[in-house]
Amino acid sequence: MSEAQGHAVARSAEGASPCCAAPLELRGVRKLFFPGTANEVVALDGIDLEVPAGQFVSIIGSNGSGKSTLLNAVAGTFPVTAGRIVLGGRDVTRLPDYVRSRSIGRVFQDPRAGTAPDMTIEENLAISLMRTKRSGLRMGVTNKRRAVMREQLARLGMGLEDRLKAGVSKLSGGQRQAMSLLMATIVQPSLLLLDEHTAALDPKVAATIMELTGEIVTERGLTTLMVTHNMELALRYGDRLLMMHAGRVVLDLDHEQKAALQVSDLIEKFHEVAGEAFAVDRMLLDP
Ligand SMILES: Nc1ncnc2c1ncn2[C@@H]1O[C@H](COP(=O)(O)OP(=O)(O)OP(=O)(O)O)[C@@H](O)[C@H]1O
Ligand SMILES: [Mg+2]
Numbered sequence: 001m002s003e004a005q006g007h008a009v010a011r012s013a014e015g016a017s018p019c020c021a022a023p024l025e026l027r028g029v030r031k032l033f034f035p036g037t038a039n040e041v042v043a044l045d046g047i048d049l050e051v052p053a054g055q056f057v058s059i060i061g062s063n064g065s066g067k068s069t070l071l072n073a074v075a076g077t078f079p080v081t082a083g084r085i086v087l088g089g090r091d092v093t094r095l096p097d098y099v100r101s102r103s104i105g106r107v108f109q110d111p112r113a114g115t116a117p118d119m120t121i122e123e124n125l126a127i128s129l130m131r132t133k134r135s136g137l138r139m140g141v142t143n144k145r146r147a148v149m150r151e152q153l154a155r156l157g158m159g160l161e162d163r164l165k166a167g168v169s170k171l172s173g174g175q176r177q178a179m180s181l182l183m184a185t186i187v188q189p190s191l192l193l194l195d196e197h198t199a200a201l202d203p204k205v206a207a208t209i210m211e212l213t214g215e216i217v218t219e220r221g222l223t224t225l226m227v228t229h230n231m232e233l234a235l236r237y238g239d240r241l242l243m244m245h246a247g248r249v250v251l252d253l254d255h256e257q258k259a260a261l262q263v264s265d266l267i268e269k270f271h272e273v274a275g276e277a278f279a280v281d282r283m284l285l286d287p
Helices: 003-014 067-075 121-129 143-154 173-185 203-220 231-236 255-259 263-274 281-285
Strands: 024-033 041-051 056-061 082-087 104-107 191-195 224-227 240-245 248-254
Touching: 024 067, 041 067, 041 248, 056 067, 056 231, 067 082, 067 104, 067 191, 067 224, 104 173, 121 143, 121 173, 173 203, 231 263, 240 255, 240 263, 248 255, 248 263
Parallel strands: 056 224, 056 240, 104 191, 191 224
Antiparallel strands: 024 041, 024 082, 240 248
16 A cells, blocks of 8 residues: 555544545335335335435334335345435445445444454454545555554544454454444445444443444435444434335434424324324334
């Protein structure tokens, strides 16, 4: 890595510049699974959504309402059935996921999904630092990269900066999820996608990871879609709240509107908008 590139990574890793956060636009996005068969599922039923650069959006909704499918559609996990997805002014609808992943950071529910267990902490982070580079640059752990890693790991407050050579499989779920978050953001992504990324953690660790998420997203000004089943978290974090039901966005609240609401209001709103009762237990009780 050249001096200039080293500094670019360090700058974006420090989060000084929100230069690369991108706006996201979805137009008439539909996703059908098993179309034309008896098992057809309309997972996304015409999503129109404009997310300005740097906006932090929380997404809630009942089981099977299409939240993960929405994130998968944006990430390019599968082709959508209809509609258009534009990221940073570029139509990415037909781009494969591995191309989109150069500019999209993702963290999943399972802490094991975001890290390679057979590699060390520094090897995992080196891969993330190389994420946006095409070729011609040396892979691996250089002293310069190590310095960036130490600095970034230190902010997690878990002592991982002193364990660069530890295998990731030795880490706890919370530590791995903190690593996943760092890996998704160490090079500024155009977009960050979080799918129930604290749901598998115990409540105390989940709260730590959530606080860290809030800090990173806000400091870096990252465009973020965060799916959570926890209504309280959705109200507390983010600039905007979307509620999904049956493949549609049924409620879209801006910062002021959501600041005025309690969880009980949100449940009432859901009943009003969706016109039917749904199981809210998981949304209320889980971390
Ligand atoms: N790969 C797939 N193949 C077939 N059907 C799918 C697939 N992924 C999702 N679905 C279906 O699409 C619908 C939406 O699923 P999705 O996973 O997006 O819901 P969700 O809102 O994320 O729910 P949860 O809260 O349970 O995570 C569901 O009916 C689901 O069964
Ligand atoms: Mg889901």
